[in-house]
Amino acid sequence: MTANKTTNRSAEAPDQAALEQFRGYLLRYALLQLRDQGAAEDVVQETLLAAIEGGGRFSGKSSVKTWLTGILKHKIIDHVRRQSREQPLMAESDDPERSETEAVDALFAADGHWRNFPANWGDPDRSFENKKFWEVFEMCAKLMPAKTARVFTMREVLELSTEEICKELGITATNCWVMLHRARLSLRECLELKWFGQS
Amino acid sequence: MSFIPSCKEVSELLSQAQERPLTFPEKFALHVHLPLCKGCRNFREQLGFIRAAVRRYIDQDDTPR
Ligand SMILES: [Zn+2]
Numbered sequence: 289m290t291a292n293k294t295t296n297r298s299a300e301a302p303d304q305a306a307l308e309q310f311r312g313y314l315l316r317y318a319l320l321q322l323r324d325q326g327a328a329e330d331v332v333q334e335t336l337l338a339a340i341e342g343g344g345r346f347s348g349k350s351s352v353k354t355w356l357t358g359i360l361k362h363k364i365i366d367h368v369r370r371q372s373r374e375q376p377l378m379a380e381s382d383d384p385e386r387s388e389t390e391a392v393d394a395l396f397a398a399d400g401h402w403r404n405f406p407a408n409w410g411d412p413d414r415s416f417e418n419k420k421f422w423e424v425f426e427m428c429a430k431l432m433p434a435k436t437a438r439v440f441t442m443r444e445v446l447e448l449s450t451e452e453i454c455k456e457l458g459i460t461a462t463n464c465w466v467m468l469h470r471a472r473l474s475l476r477e478c479l480e481l482k483w484f485g486q487s
Numbered sequence: 488m489s490f491i492p493s494c495k496e497v498s499e500l501l502s503q504a505q506e507r508p509l510t511f512p513e514k515f516a517l518h519v520h521l522p523l524c525k526g527c528r529n530f531r532e533q534l535g536f537i538r539a540a541v542r543r544y545i546d547q548d549d550t551p552r
Contacts, residue, residue, distance in 0.1 A: 313545065313546070313547075316544065316545050316547070317545045320541070320544065320545060392495075392499075393495075396493075396494065396495040399493065400493025400494055400495040400496065401493065401494050401495075402494050402498075402526045402527075405525070405526035405529075406526045406527070406529040406530040406533060407529060408525075408529050408532075409529070409532065409533060409536065412532075412533075412536045413536070413539070416540070416543050422544060422547070425540060425544060426544075441541075443506075444537075444538060444541040444542075445541060445545065449506075450506045450507070464506075465499075465502070465503050465506060468502060468505075468506065469498070469499055469502040469503070472502055472534060472537055473498070473502075475537055476530070476533050476534075476537065479533075479537075
């Protein structure tokens with residue numbers, strides 16, 4: 289990118305209407321992480337504005353979608369940073385590692401066996417085509433406790449590494465692993481109960 | 488970890504395998520447990536599915552590619 293961005297936008301820079309098409313996608317992305325409609329709409333709005341203003345910075349090397357997702361990720365991480373300053377994961381009164389460990393323990397018998405043995409889900413990818421499946425998935429994701437969900441989505445939606453998550457939230461790697469494990473166990477349990485066990 | 492790993496320990500390792508490379512003794516524990524335990528084998532499949540499902544969820548096809 290050589291010249292001044294207001295007078296010499298690259299020909300492929302997407303216009304506002306082109307960017308608007310991605311609003312639904314961006315909103316789902318933000319909502320899964322933030323679990324708050326208002327906050328999600330805010331970060332998506334900021335993202336689209338930044339994209340419109342910075343259209344000249346779109347290099348065309350990646351797709352518009354990838355470019356927008358990159359901007360959104362930064363906005364979400366900023367939001368999570370503010371949020372974890374205001375509501376730290378490590379409240380002095382509770383010990384999240386302990387309560388997470390207890391939640392995991394509850395899914396296993398005293399001898400370490402599964403209480404509910406994970407079933408064979410057959411060919412689960414077929415569910416991707418089913419609208420009803422995504423309703424169940426959304427419902428199950430919302431059942432996760434807020435703090436567990438925050439760590440899980442930082443890992444699976446923002447695709448941050450465990451180290452980055454630890455740094456952002458001020459938790460240990462072990463704590464992070466326990467929370468991720470709990471999140472996966474809870475999602476697994478719910479999907480099996482509400483979807484795969486039904487068919 | 489005790490000599491014979493339990494489902495609980497194995498499920499933790501399977502989950503952590505998505506975050507970091509497992510050590511040799513940890514891999515060995517999986518190697519001992521998984522052929523004998525259908526529940527944990529199913530769980531391993533489900534972990535892969537869950538990761539893929541999150542990506543697919545945000546990427547549903549109402550947007551241009
Ligand atoms: Zn097992």
